[in-house]
Amino acid sequence: MTRSFTAWQRLLHWAMAIAILGMLFIGVGMVSTIAPSYLPLIATHRTLGIVILVLAVVRLGLRWRYGAPPLPVSMPIPMRLAAHLSPYAFYALMLGMPLIGWAMMSAAAYPIVLLGHIRLPPILPQSDALHTLLWKAHVYLAFAFFALVVMHVAAALYHALVRRDGVFETMASVRADRAAAE
């Protein structure tokens, strides 16, 4: 039996999966409404974005420390390539999107307030040009992120239902730790 991701890695993966999906839906929902829910949505979006940024840093550390289980040798080369490259895209977006959002707010001279009273400092000076670049990046990368999540889910289910090669279980298992799995 192949080993799994560590329990902390699995916990972070699933917690962040919920947070990131929530983030994408909140983002696309809040910019398309003028209803009173706009305000709690955007407040949640800001706070959750910073939470994801912090969790992504922790997760990157865990990944660096514990790595990932080996892929089954039966996997075809293109699938192996996709499996090796997709974490780079995920980590880039998990770290990049919150930073772009924070920088975009800074470039527009908005106060950046979490939970109603925690103020974060601006990370860029006010600038129309930077704001425009970051705003467009935030929007297009959000759609790219959602597409990546959909492909990721489809690939996970493909491993679980069609190939049944144990890859899905390396992240999905609920065993307490990897020692118990071996």
Add this chain to the structure above:
Amino acid sequence: MSSGTPPARARTLGSFAAILVVAGAGVGAFAYAAGWLTPDRLTPARMLAALDGPKGPALGHRRNHAKGICFTGIFAASGEGREITRASVLASGQYPVVGRFNLGTTEPDSPDATVRVRGMGLQITAPDGAVWRMAMIDPPFFPVATPRAFYDLQVASHSTERGAMPAFIAQHPEFRAFAEWAGSAPWTGSYAETGFNSLDSFVFTDTQGYDHPVRWSLLPDATVTALTQAQLAAMGPDHLEQEIRARVAAAPQSWRMVVTLADPIDQTADPSKAWPEDRRRMEVGTLIVQRIEAERDGPCRDINFDPTVLPDGMSVSDDPFPAARSAAYARSYNLRAAEVRDYPYQRAAATEASR
């Protein structure tokens, strides 16, 4: 085992179908959240399109209240407001402000006397970094009761159909009071002689945690001289900006900020209904405008006077307008910041160039 046997093949097909259903459901839910499946949803984009009307936007400018001029100065808080809010910005002291006098028009080159509604954007920054932004206008109440009605008003006012406005007024009787104000209230020849009102209700929270629903106004200290629309028109198309520049250069101009506290029976959700005159009022400070700068290179142009940017101790009420304004202002800001090369927009030149 080969997947070629009939039961195995059926199972594989079923698995692919399940994967497609999951992915499709995800994409569908995303499309719904984005409003793509509900074209009736009032989005910021639709609100701005309604404001633009058939002529389209003045690129690079605010999508409403497009004509304006920047000011800076100080807010001298009396400290009295601390009774009803823990916000540091109302603690006794002097705090820097940046603001913008403006006209409620989508055309930055509208002649002053053609615009009935005047506005003020204001930002006060407390020493601890807390920021309070406001966007106020001079009518004593808002023209309509809901953001949807405001959207309908834009559509009706741009409509070429006969009877569009009468039909709108029949559906939104609250608009009559505004029309009466617009037709009968005197004009003035100066921003310094204009009072500005929050109209929307907000909630102040004191140090004990008690909530106080409020509205506020900035009342001019300058002597108000009533004018007719024709008298203002005779002063020239940009009189207000020229006048306030000269006036502030000669002496700082001031406004008293008066906060009105709601009685429990007062409606906070409907800014088209003024509260009775006898409500408790508190003078929480004085705005002192010390310097005027052209919008083009001024400190106010790239600030979004979003009325939901509130310090700790202040929050929105059940009034639906601040959220709607915040959503629409954010889109207006994103668009105009990206169109900065078109600023200042010359519609005549742009129309000529596109021919």
